[in-house]
Amino acid sequence: MDVTREPIGQETLASQLAQRADDEALAHAVLLTGAPGRGGLALALGLARQLHCKGTGPKPCGSCPSCLQHDQLQHPDLHFTFPVAKPPGKDKSLSVDQLDTWRQAILDLGAHFDMVELRERMSLGNKQPFISVHEAADILRRLSLTSHAGGWKVQVIWGAQTMRTDTANKLLKLLEEPPKRTLFILLADSTEGLLATILSRTQIIPIGPISPEAIRQRLEGEGGSSEAISDAVALADGDLAVARRLVKTDAAAEFAMYVDWMRTCYARDGRKAAGLADQFHDLGREAQKQFLAYALHMVRQCIVGNYGAQGAVRLRAAERGFAQKFAAFIHHGNVMDMQSTLESAAREVSGNVYGRTVFLDLSMKMMELLHRPK
Template structure:
C-alpha cells in the first residue's frame, strides 16, 4: 500500500513522511480516525515507507523487494493483530489469509465487513489473552529483513483488561520495533495503553475527495458521485457500500414526500408508502439518511449559514424554497423522526407501517404546524 493509493489525507501523509525523513519515529503510535477515514491504510502505507529500500521524497518506491512483499501483506517483518469472533484459543494468525483478502479487496475495512470474511455470525468481537501472548512473542524477535519490525493492531477498543499484558512490550520494545494501533474510539481504549502511545489524529475525508474518487475510479456520474459523497458524510466505507445498491437520486422522491405531507394529500401518501416499502432495507436507510442530511442543510440556511451548505445547485435551490415555509423547530422535529425511522429500519421494522407513521408525523409538523415540546405537542 502506497500513500498515493490512499484517498485524500494529504496533511497526515506529509506528517508521517516527515517523521521518517527526520528520524522522529515513535515506537508506539495510535492512528485515531473515524470509520472510513483510511486510518488502517495509512498505517500500512507508513510501515511500507519505513521499510522501503528506495524511499522517494513523497512515497515508497513500490518496486523494491520490501514494497512488493508489503503490497501482498506478506513481508516477514509485518505482523497484524485484529478482533476475532471465536474461542479464547483463536488468534489472528489463524485468519491471516482472510485478512489479506479483506484488506486487498477494500482497505477501508469496517468490523462488519471483516465479520463477513470470517463467517462469524453474531458472535462478539474481541482480542483475547491468547492473541496478546502471540503479540508479545512476535515482537520479541529482531527484524528479519527490514530495519523495522512492525505490528499493526487494528481496533484496540476490543482489548479488555488482558490488554495490560502488552504494557511492557509497548513501553520497552525491542530495538527497531514499531507498535501501530489503529482505532476509531479513543474513549474505549484502555488508558494504560493510550498513555503510552503517540497520538496521530486522522480526520474524516472531505466531500471533494470522495466525489473525485467515485468519478475517477468507480465510473460514477458527477450527479451520482455528488449524492453518494454527500450521504457518506466523510466515510469512504459507507460510500463504497452505497455503490452496491441503487444509485438512483433520492432528492426528487424525498422532496415530493415533503410536499405531499405539507399539502396533506393523504391519498397520495399511500402510494409513496408502498413505493418506499419495496425499496429494500439498504435503500430505505440511504433514503432516510439523505432526508436527514437535506434537512440539516435547510437548518443551516434558516440560521443564515448558507455559505457552508454542501448541496448541489439544483438541490440548494429546493432547500431555499423549503426553508421559506419551514422553521428550525419544524426541521429539527423532522430530523428526529427520520433518525428514529432509520434506527427502526436497521432493526427490521415493518417498512409499510413505519413509513406510514413517519408520513403522519410529517403532516402533523408541516401541515398542522405542531412541534414537540418535552413530552407534549403544542402549536409552533
C-alpha cells in the same frame, strides 16, 4: 476497480509521517484516529513499507525484495491485528486465522475499507467482532521474537477501539517498553473507548476527513453515475469507504425506511413501531449504525433548512421533498433532544445492546419528541 493503497487526500500527513520516520523522530507507538474510510491504514502501510525498504535511494523504492513482499502484504515483519469473532464451536479466535481474508480485502479494495466490508468478508452475520485478550498474548509472543529481516518490526492494530479492557491492559507494558526497533501503529475511529493508559502511551495523530474534491476524483475513477457520485460526496463526510458504499447502496431503501419510521412515530403507532424494531434488529449491527447515522443526518438537515440556509442542505432530490414537509415537526424545541437520543441509540448499538430494544426505546422517545410544542 482500480485499487490503490495510496493515502488519498492525506498526502500532507503522509509526507510528515515519512519525514518523522526518516528522522527517527516517530514515537514507538502511534495512534491514528479517524474513521477507517479516511485512510489511516494507507498511512500505516506506507510507513511500514518505508521502514522495511532495502533500497539505497529515497524510500520506499518500490522494487527491492522488501517492497515486493509489501506489494503482496507478505513481509515477515509486518503484523496485523484486527477485530474478529469466535467461529462456532471454538473457544477463541485470532486475527491470524483470518489473515488471508484480511490480506485479500486490502488487495481487492485498497486501504480504505471499514468494518462493514470486513464483516461481510469474514461472514460474521450478527456477531460483533473485537480484539480479545488472546490476541494480546499473540502479539507479545510474536514481538518477543527477533525480526526476520533484521530491521523494524511493525505491528498494526486496526479497530483498536474494540480492544477489551483485559486486552488493553495486557498490551500496556509492551506499549511502554516495546522491544527494540518495534513500531506499533494503532488505528481507531476516535480516542473514545480507549483506556486513558493506552492513550498516554501513544502519540495521537488525528486523521481529518478527505476533501470532497479528492473523494469525487477517486469515485469518478471507479465508475458510477455522476448523480450517485455527487450524492455520495455530499453525504460521506470525508469517508471514502462510506462514499463508495453510498454509490452502490440502494439509497431509496434507506430513505423509505426512514420515512416509514418517522411517520410511524408521528402517528404514535406502537404496534407498527414494534414491527419496525424487528426489521431494524434483523439488519445487523453495522447496518443499524448506518441507519442511525442516516437518521441523524436527516434530522440535522431539517434544522439547517428551517434556519433558512437551504443552500447548505445536503440532501438527495427525493429526500428534499420529505424533509421540507417534515421540517415543520422538527424545531428548536425538540431537535437537540432528537440528536442526543439518536446519538445515544448509536452508542448502545456499538455497546452491544440488543437492536430491537434500542430501536423500540428510540421510537417511544421519538413519539414524544415529535409532539413536543415549538
